[in-house]
Amino acid sequence: MRTEIATLGEFGLIRHLTEGIEPQNRSTKYGIGDDAAVLSYPADREILVTTDLLLEGVHFDLTYVPLKHLGYKSAVVNFSDIYAMNGTPRQITVSLGLSKRFSVEDMEQLYAGIRLACEEYGVDIVGGDTTASMTGLTISITCIGDAARGEAVYRNGAKETDLICVSGDLGAAYMGLQLLEREKSVLRSSDKDVQPDFAGKEYLLERQLKPEARRDIIERLAQAGVRPTAMMDISDGLSSELLHICTQSKVGCRVYEEHIPIDYQTAVMAEEFNMNLTTCAMNGGEDYELLFTVPIADHEKMEEMEGVRLIGHITKPELGCALITRDGQEFELKAQGWNPLKEE
Amino acid sequence: MRTEIATLGEFGLIRHLTEGIEPQNRSTKYGIGDDAAVLSYPADREILVTTDLLLEGVHFDLTYVPLKHLGYKSAVVNFSDIYAMNGTPRQITVSLGLSKRFSVEDMEQLYAGIRLACEEYGVDIVGGDTTASMTGLTISITCIGDAARGEAVYRNGAKETDLICVSGDLGAAYMGLQLLEREKSVLRSSDKDVQPDFAGKEYLLERQLKPEARRDIIERLAQAGVRPTAMMDISDGLSSELLHICTQSKVGCRVYEEHIPIDYQTAVMAEEFNMNLTTCAMNGGEDYELLFTVPIADHEKMEEMEGVRLIGHITKPELGCALITRDGQEFELKAQGWNPLKEE
Numbered sequence: 001m002r003t004e005i006a007t008l009g010e011f012g013l014i015r016h017l018t019e020g021i022e023p024q025n026r027s028t029k030y031g032i033g034d035d036a037a038v039l040s041y042p043a044d045r046e047i048l049v050t051t052d053l054l055l056e057g058v059h060f061d062l063t064y065v066p067l068k069h070l071g072y073k074s075a076v077v078n079f080s081d082i083y084a085m086n087g088t089p090r091q092i093t094v095s096l097g098l099s100k101r102f103s104v105e106d107m108e109q110l111y112a113g114i115r116l117a118c119e120e121y122g123v124d125i126v127g128g129d130t131t132a133s134m135t136g137l138t139i140s141i142t143c144i145g146d147a148a149r150g151e152a153v154y155r156n157g158a159k160e161t162d163l164i165c166v167s168g169d170l171g172a173a174y175m176g177l178q179l180l181e182r183e184k185s186v187l188r189s190s191d192k193d194v195q196p197d198f199a200g201k202e203y204l205l206e207r208q209l210k211p212e213a214r215r216d217i218i219e220r221l222a223q224a225g226v227r228p229t230a231m232m233d234i235s236d237g238l239s240s241e242l243l244h245i246c247t248q249s250k251v252g253c254r255v256y257e258e259h260i261p262i263d264y265q266t267a268v269m270a271e272e273f274n275m276n277l278t279t280c281a282m283n284g285g286e287d288y289e290l291l292f293t294v295p296i297a298d299h300e301k302m303e304e305m306e307g308v309r310l311i312g313h314i315t316k317p318e319l320g321c322a323l324i325t326r327d328g329q330e331f332e333l334k335a336q337g338w339n340p341l342k343e344e
Numbered sequence: 345m346r347t348e349i350a351t352l353g354e355f356g357l358i359r360h361l362t363e364g365i366e367p368q369n370r371s372t373k374y375g376i377g378d379d380a381a382v383l384s385y386p387a388d389r390e391i392l393v394t395t396d397l398l399l400e401g402v403h404f405d406l407t408y409v410p411l412k413h414l415g416y417k418s419a420v421v422n423f424s425d426i427y428a429m430n431g432t433p434r435q436i437t438v439s440l441g442l443s444k445r446f447s448v449e450d451m452e453q454l455y456a457g458i459r460l461a462c463e464e465y466g467v468d469i470v471g472g473d474t475t476a477s478m479t480g481l482t483i484s485i486t487c488i489g490d491a492a493r494g495e496a497v498y499r500n501g502a503k504e505t506d507l508i509c510v511s512g513d514l515g516a517a518y519m520g521l522q523l524l525e526r527e528k529s530v531l532r533s534s535d536k537d538v539q540p541d542f543a544g545k546e547y548l549l550e551r552q553l554k555p556e557a558r559r560d561i562i563e564r565l566a567q568a569g570v571r572p573t574a575m576m577d578i579s580d581g582l583s584s585e586l587l588h589i590c591t592q593s594k595v596g597c598r599v600y601e602e603h604i605p606i607d608y609q610t611a612v613m614a615e616e617f618n619m620n621l622t623t624c625a626m627n628g629g630e631d632y633e634l635l636f637t638v639p640i641a642d643h644e645k646m647e648e649m650e651g652v653r654l655i656g657h658i659t660k661p662e663l664g665c666a667l668i669t670r671d672g673q674e675f676e677l678k679a680q681g682w683n684p685l686k687e688e
Contacts, residue, residue, distance in 0.1 A: 030498065033592070034498050034499050034500075034576070035394060035425040035428040035429050035499070035575075035576050035577060036394035036425050036428075036429045036489070037393045037394070038390050038391070038392055038429070038491075038496050039390065039391040039392075039393060040391070040493070041385065042387065043386065043387030046373065046382050046383065046384050047382070047383040047384070047385065047391065048380040048381065048383075049381045049383060049437060049470065049471060049486075049488060050380035050437075050471065051437045051471060051472060051473055051484070052439075052473050053439035053441055053473045053475055053482065053484055055441050055475065055476075055478065055482065056478075057478040057479075058441075058478060059475070081379040082379075082380055084379040084380075085378065085379050085380045087380070093393060093394075093395045093486060095395055095396075095484055096397070097397055097399050097402075127395060129395055129396050131397055131399065131402060132399075132402050133399050134399065134400075134402060134479070134480070135478070135480070136478070136479070138397065138399065138441070138482055140397055140439055140482075142393075142486040143380075144393060144488075145380070147382075149384070154378050155377070155378050156378075231379075232378070248377070
């Protein structure tokens with residue numbers, strides 16, 4: 001079944017897609033339907049705002065990304081930025097640019113993913129803009145969150161001797177992308193009946209197609225009474241993000257190859273693709289894990305914390321930023337992260 | 345001179361474009377440079393959030409819209425939504441999708457317009473996202489503003505016997521667009537040396553290319569002690585917006601053709617184009633004027649207010665929404681506003 005979007009028009013489509021949405025946050029006073037959403041935060045909260053623009057052909061490929069997954073991921077990557085400030089995501093606005101190719105049913109799928117992410121993370125959809133596009137799909141999401149006053153964690157607070165921590169594991173989303181790209185070219189060049197075999201690689205696909213934001217880590221840190229000195233999420237690759245923290249904090253760092261957390265499936269795929277595993281983990285991107293620094297006094301607490309690995313420490317700025325390999329060699333970190341403005 | 349964007353990369357470009365930006369609002373605690381901006385509003389304020397997505401080929405045509413004007417307008421249309429809530433715009437995030445066609449110098453022009461608008465209206469640029477695009481220019485701006493607690497004005501508060509008011513004049517931006525489109529086709533079909541003659545039509549071009557948001561009206565209403573019962577800005581055309589207010593307020597309305605404010609240049613152009621002037625004013629769109637209702641007790645204050653015209657009144661819902669023509673005929677209002685999702 002295919003219903004043309006023109007049959008509903010802009011306001012009809014928005015009404016249809018946002019039907020039955022009930023606000024979950026007390027700070028959401030008025031959502032969709034006016035010139036602006038109205039939010040009401042108590043005086044002891046600071047407000048966090050982040051935004052992401054996702055363009056078809058640059059950030060996603062609809063030949064292998066299901067629209068529901070795309071919706072889910074588009075929302076989650078914004079939540080990740082709010083958690084990376086030590087905050088809680090509360091509201092999003094969703095702007096969509098749609099070419100004629102898309103039907104009402106397509107948009108139902110996309111919105112089902114966005115709404116599922118919002119339910120899982122307790123976030124309200126409070127507004128947006130929906131318009132025609134000449135070419136492809138454009139998704140622009142802005143997320144508003146909050147943190148206790150003075151509790152937001154910036155990138156610029158890392159201090160010498162602080163420990164560098166990372167949640168989860170790295171490089172899997174990048175490997176998932178390589179896998180999907182490979183299957184895409186196989187499908188193109190062969191019989192249409194060939195079914196891709198993803199057995200044993202489910203984790204890589206999940207990391208690429210349906211990433212989660214690390215709310216659990218923020219909660220664990222709070223429970224343990226650990227306040228990171230600096231924090232950000234890993235979207236462009238560990239190397240690139242470490243350099244951001246070090247530059248903004250005016251410090252150096254040493255991270256150890258042997259401590260970089262990598263999943264078994266990631267390692268298997270890297271071998272299959274004949275790629276350097278550490279390079280994939282350092283520069284892969286789209287991990288949406290948290291990278292943060294803590295005072296050395298919290299060493300024991302961090303050693304015990306589930307889902308977190310200590311990968312190195314902060315140094316004086318003069319020492320620069322380096323990776324220490326398993327055989328003790330030092331390599332200067334370079335930002336080789338995914339940068340669509342350079343790759344073009 | 346043309347500098348390729350790839351020479352700066354994403355972060356370099358953002359740093360370059362946002363250099364020297366100093367926050368003007370106390371509520372801006374931390375702007376560009378982290379995972380999220382951090383805002384801090386006092387407890388007696390409510391927060392307003394609005395967003396607009398502008399796509400090349402749908403919302404603007406770079407063959408006649410200078411990038412600086414486009415930047416200015418992109419910001420101002422968002423401010424207009426915040427004023428339409430009886431609020432004050434404070435912060436924006438700016439997301440850009442750029443194809444290779446655009447140079448660093450182009451982005452300087454666009455940003456010069458955005459920054460000028462922000463200076464004029466006292467708004468801070470606190471974040472955004474910049475990425476490559478496969479096709480054309482994408483601009484997504486989110487604006488955050490504030491209003492005194494309980495003072496935000498919605499679309500749903502209009503009451504029977506309320507007076508309907510509109511600021512400025514209507515239809516001029518639409519006429520400006522017609523004029524630019526005509527000159528574009530003249531230029532296409534003739535010698536390249538032909539210079540368009542816009543003498544005497546400057547107002548129409550200004551309304552189309554460099555609209556302003558009606559902060560002055562919000563200030564005048566506050567000074568006069570008038571609180572509108574319902575309000576919105578006119579972006580899709582007076583007819584369409586009146587229907588929004590009446591539907592959401594569950595009322596009807598009567599507006600009078602003879603009271604619709606129209607500028608002399610708009611009238612001249614409508615004649616030149618052989619278009620119905622009232623239709624242009626009712627359905628033209630992009631006016632960014634304020635449409636609002638006030639209690640009948642404020643009649644005298646509104647009669648005296650500069651830049652505002654009384655155009656009709658709110659009725660019982662059973663009476664529907666109608667325009668009364670100069671010869672006393674009643675026409676039901678229809679939303680023929682500009683709707684790119686239907687026009688496609």
